[in-house]
Amino acid sequence: AGGMAATEHLLDLGHRRIGVISGPEDWLCSRARVDGYRFALERAGEVCDPELIRYGDFQHEGGFTRGNELLALPDPPTAIFAGSDQQALGVYEAARQRGLRIPQDLSVVGFDDLPVARWLSPPLTTVRQPLTAMGRTAAEMLLNLIEGTKLRTQRMELATDLIVRESTAPPRGSSSR
Known part of the structure; x- marks a missing residue:
């Protein structure tokens, strides 16, 4: 749901070339974020360009490396959805080193809503995860397993919120500006 909300926000702003950087491809959460991205594009009638999808790690360095790859494309994205706020920090640095301004030249959305997100310049638009609820749910599931109770589900998805910042x-050049 978070990947879809982030991508829909960028589409609503008028972006059509949207890059996505996610974590390791074999991680369920990485695939879920990219699936949400794909779903939002398809629902909006946009083509999902595989060249704009990058996997790596969820760290600053991964965001920097994959962000540079996307920004070096002959037709680079006008927006990047990073699978973590740490990756978004790396994208900020890649953009800065190329002389690009956020958001004037490149829009960036992160994921996690880490405390640093609101202190970045500009403050980061991000997807907030319900960390307290996630911890409580995981603890309840673990206690049920310890007690021998069968889990009702092997996978649970909790609602996320898009936090729109600056x-x-x-x-650039769109009529909605």
């Missing part, structure tokens, strides 16, 4: 804007 790192996103309509693409």
Whole structure:
């Protein structure tokens, strides 16, 4: 749901070339974020360009490396959805080193809503995860397993919230600006 909300926000602003950077491809959460991205594009009638999808790690360095790859494309994205706020920090650095301004030249959305997200310049638009609820749910599931109770489900998805700050804007040259 978070990947879909982030991508829909960028589409609503007028972006059509949206890159995504996620974590390891074999991690369920990485695939879920990319699946949400794909679903939002398809639902909006946009083509999902595989060239704009990058996997790596959820760290700053991974965001920097994959962000540079996306920004070096002949037709680079006007927006990047990073699978973590740490990756988004790396994208900020990659953009800065290329002389790009956020959000005037590149919109960036993160994921996690780490405390640093609101202190970045500009403050990062991000997907907030319900960390307290996630911890409580995981603890309850673990206690049920310890007690021998069968779990009702092997996988649980909790609602996320898109926190819109100042790192996103309509693409340069768009009529919605």
